[in-house]
Amino acid sequence: xSELLIENLSMRFELPNxxxxxxxxxxxxxxxxxxxxxxxxxSGCGKTTLLNIVAGFxxxxxxxxxxxxxxxxxxxPERGMVFQQGALFEWMSVRKNVxxxxxxxxxxxxESARTVDRLLDIVGLQDFKEKMxxxxxxxxxxxVALARCLANEPDVILMDEPLGALDALTREKMQSxxxxxxxxxxxxxxxxxxxVEEALLLGERLVVMAPRPGRIxxxxxxxxADLGVGNDLREVKKHPxxxxxxxxxxSMIWEMEEEIMGRTxxxx
Amino acid sequence: xxxxxxxxxxxxxxxxxLLIVNWVTRSFFNKSDYTALxxxxxxxxxxxxxxxxxxxxxxxxxxxxxxxxxxxTLPFPQAKGPYDGQFSFTYTSTLEDGRRDDAEVVVxxxxxxxxxxxxxxxxxxxLPSKPxxxxxxxxxxxxxxxxxxxxxKIISVFGNDEFKRGDGAKVTHLNxxxxxxGDRLELEQGVLSLTPKGGVFFEPATGFxxxxxxxxxPEVTTNRFLELNADGYRNFTLLEHTxxxxxxxxxxxxxxxxxxxxxxxxxxLTNWARGWFDPIVEFMRPVPPLALIPLMIIWFGIGEESxxxxxxxxxxxxxxxxxxxxxxxxxxxxxxxxYSLGASKSQxxxxxxxxxxxxxxxxxxxxxxxxxxxxxxxxxxxxxEKGLGMMIMVASKFQLTDIVIVGIILIGIIGFLIxxxxxxLEMWLVPWKGKV
Ligand SMILES: Nc1ncnc2c1ncn2[C@@H]1O[C@H](COP(=O)(O)OP(=O)(O)OP(=O)(O)O)[C@@H](O)[C@H]1O
Ligand SMILES: [Mg+2]
Numbered sequence: 196x197s198e199l200l201i202e203n204l205s206m207r208f209e210l211p212n213x214x215x216x217x218x219x220x221x222x223x224x225x226x227x228x229x230x231x232x233x234x235x236x237x238s239g240c241g242k243t244t245l246l247n248i249v250a251g252f253x254x255x256x257x258x259x260x261x262x263x264x265x266x267x268x269x270x271x272p273e274r275g276m277v278f279q280q281g282a283l284f285e286w287m288s289v290r291k292n293v294x295x296x297x298x299x300x301x302x303x304x305x306e307s308a309r310t311v312d313r314l315l316d317i318v319g320l321q322d323f324k325e326k327m328x329x330x331x332x333x334x335x336x337x338x339v340a341l342a343r344c345l346a347n348e349p350d351v352i353l354m355d356e357p358l359g360a361l362d363a364l365t366r367e368k369m370q371s372x373x374x375x376x377x378x379x380x381x382x383x384x385x386x387x388x389x390x391v392e393e394a395l396l397l398g399e400r401l402v403v404m405a406p407r408p409g410r411i412x413x414x415x416x417x418x419x420a421d422l423g424v425g426n427d428l429r430e431v432k433k434h435p436x437x438x439x440x441x442x443x444x445x446s447m448i449w450e451m452e453e454e455i456m457g458r459t460x461x462x463x
Numbered sequence: 464x465x466x467x468x469x470x471x472x473x474x475x476x477x478x479x480x481l482l483i484v485n486w487v488t489r490s491f492f493n494k495s496d497y498t499a500l501x502x503x504x505x506x507x508x509x510x511x512x513x514x515x516x517x518x519x520x521x522x523x524x525x526x527x528x529x530x531x532x533x534x535x536t537l538p539f540p541q542a543k544g545p546y547d548g549q550f551s552f553t554y555t556s557t558l559e560d561g562r563r564d565d566a567e568v569v570v571x572x573x574x575x576x577x578x579x580x581x582x583x584x585x586x587x588x589x590l591p592s593k594p595x596x597x598x599x600x601x602x603x604x605x606x607x608x609x610x611x612x613x614x615x616k617i618i619s620v621f622g623n624d625e626f627k628r629g630d631g632a633k634v635t636h637l638n639x640x641x642x643x644x645g646d647r648l649e650l651e652q653g654v655l656s657l658t659p660k661g662g663v664f665f666e667p668a669t670g671f672x673x674x675x676x677x678x679x680x681p682e683v684t685t686n687r688f689l690e691l692n693a694d695g696y697r698n699f700t701l702l703e704h705t706x707x708x709x710x711x712x713x714x715x716x717x718x719x720x721x722x723x724x725x726x727x728x729x730x731x732l733t734n735w736a737r738g739w740f741d742p743i744v745e746f747m748r749p750v751p752p753l754a755l756i757p758l759m760i761i762w763f764g765i766g767e768e769s770x771x772x773x774x775x776x777x778x779x780x781x782x783x784x785x786x787x788x789x790x791x792x793x794x795x796x797x798x799x800x801x802y803s804l805g806a807s808k809s810q811x812x813x814x815x816x817x818x819x820x821x822x823x824x825x826x827x828x829x830x831x832x833x834x835x836x837x838x839x840x841x842x843x844x845x846x847x848e849k850g851l852g853m854m855i856m857v858a859s860k861f862q863l864t865d866i867v868i869v870g871i872i873l874i875g876i877i878g879f880l881i882x883x884x885x886x887x888l889e890m891w892l893v894p895w896k897g898k899v
Binding site for chain 1: 794796797799800801802803804805806807810814815818819821893894895898
């Protein structure tokens with residue numbers, strides 16, 4: 196059973212001008228295997244920082260991340276990452292991109308080819324296998340990024356606004372895809388998003404963060420992700436609780452943004 | 464003067480072809496591709512595409528000017544040429560006691576490049592001899608002389624006269640017109656004048672065409688090219704000269720890239736290398752390679768070695784900086800993604816950093832090749848026994864302008880071809896450049 200523990204993380208960036216930014220303060224979370232957690236929060240509240248620490252790209256100033264009993268000390272294939280955009284290797288074909296992880300591990304060609312075929316089928320890009328990634332649309336590229344991450348069989352998938360650069364329609368389709376993949380593979384997923392709707396639809400659990408210092412403001416447990424698996428997401432949005440929760444969270448974030456604005460005005 | 468005329472004709476050709484071609488395309492062709500449908504083109508850089516008709520006309524215009532303003536024999540319109548042929552004028556010698564006498568001077572103006580031209584049998588043409596004239600009567604005797612075009616001469620009219628300058632004789636009239644020292648007489652054939660000391664000075668009319676020494680006609684240059692191609696120059700064929708220059712560039716660039724690219728990678732990847740090489744690279748970057756030629760000659764002599772090392776140095780810094788920029792330009796998300804996918808450091812280098820830096824490296828290679836090509840010609844100008852630079856340098860010492868022009872055209876064409884080759888390599892190897 197894989198289990199992700201985020202224990203009491205604090206992150207302080209020392210600035211060159213002598214000041215410092217407290218990007219995270221005492222953030223603790225516990226994720227069971229197969230949970231999908233979405234993270235919401237106003238801009239600059241430390242979401243990316245949190246994800247970078249879990250991925251192992253940054254060492255926290257305090258606290259630690261433990262996956263399956265072992266503390267995280269750096270990036271590793273058991274924690275896969277899907278970026279907003281621009282993280283695909285444009286010098287490689289779609290097939291090579293997806294098989295990058297297995298290739299690095301030295302998985303035999305036959306086997307990795309089978310993995311690539313299976314994943315491209317799932318994300319619906321079988322016909323584009325030999326295309327170069329710059330020939331694909333933004334939505335297709337994100338599907339390649341998902342497939343590439345899955346090819347490596349990570350225990351945890353970390354997504355930093357993976358659908359942020361997509362148009363509304365493509366985004367909806369991709370949300371269904373993420374849900375389906377989640378159910379099918381049973382991976383633990385942390386999904387950062389700016390969209391309250393997306394956070395509600397995809398997150399089994401939802402964390403709202405507050406800025407200065409970055410911390411967890413409120414946590415929810417939501418039914419919508421389970422309802423959404425294999426269903427039309429637009430139907431889910433008609434659920435009576437959906438609208439009320441959405442309004443509640445929206446006004447909460449709205450208040451926080453207001454507060455930030457007010458505070459910066461005070462400071463200046 | 465001629466310069467302004469050339470400029471005026473060039474501008475006229477530009478405007479005329481623009482108007483004519485525009486009129487022709489408007490009336491006979493209806494373009495309907497996407498760009499043609501754009502209503503905003505002025506200011507939209509992507510809507511500006513090189514008009515190939517204009518490019519062809521541009522080259523033709525230069526050829527036309529070349530023909531028009533040189534002594535070309537090609538059947539095209541030409542500017543007024545220099546006078547050549549035979550004519551005569553009279554001068555009047557007046558003695559102190561008032562006696563006067565007229566005499567005739569026959570002037571033969573011949574082509575200045577006779578000895579460089581050949582007759583049907585391939586022998587160089589010879590200078591004509593002075594026209595025979597009868598002495599005539601009176602104390603002033605008739606004279607004759609030859610002058611090359613574009614030349615000038617003080618004519619010693621008294622040379623054969625009975626009374627010379629020392630005897631008090633003076634030229635008072637030219638062609639029957641009274642003249643004082645310093646006066647000028649404009650003739651169709653040239654300018655006749657009296658020098659302040661009273662000598663007769665003749666300058667044949669030059670017209671607006673350039674002498675062969677300044678700019679040989681296109682056909683002269685072409686013939687010279689064919690001749691060089693067949694016979695070579697200074698013990699080496701034209702191909703050998705070209706290859707000599709190209710080879711130096713290729714070697715210099717090769718070694719420069721071989722060392723420069725890893726150097727740039729090291730500077731992009733480690734603090735120590737960045738710190739260690741920064742002062743050297745930043746110092747050497749602004750030093751033009753040409754400034755190193757004297758030092759290279761002092762250190763390595765005038766042979767191949769010094770040239771290849773010079774080009775190596777020219778390419779080295781450019782390639783190092785390009786490789787460093789290529790590494791710095793990698794999106795951190797790609798590196799993070801690769802680490803998350805389990806890549807090791809060496810895999811990151813091979814699969815992410817190197818491919819990601821290729822576009823920058825190709826840009827650097829284009830710059831470096833251009834600089835090397837320019838530098839090699841300059842280095843050969845200083846000292847070399849073969850190479851295009853050496854060819855034009857030696858030819859210029861012998862005033863063989865046609866060889867100089869052939870050399871310059873070859874240098875331009877090869878420089879252009881080098882760029883074309885690198886660009887096609889780039890399109891083939893780095894197809895994603897500019898698409899992300
Ligand atoms: N390398 C760094 N150096 C200094 N400060 C940093 C650094 N990275 C992040 N920060 C600061 O930490 C805070 C949190 O940044 P972070 O990128 O995690 O926010 P975020 O929630 O992801 O924002 P967004 O929603 O805009 O992506 C910000 O105030 C940011 O300025
Ligand atoms: Mg962020």
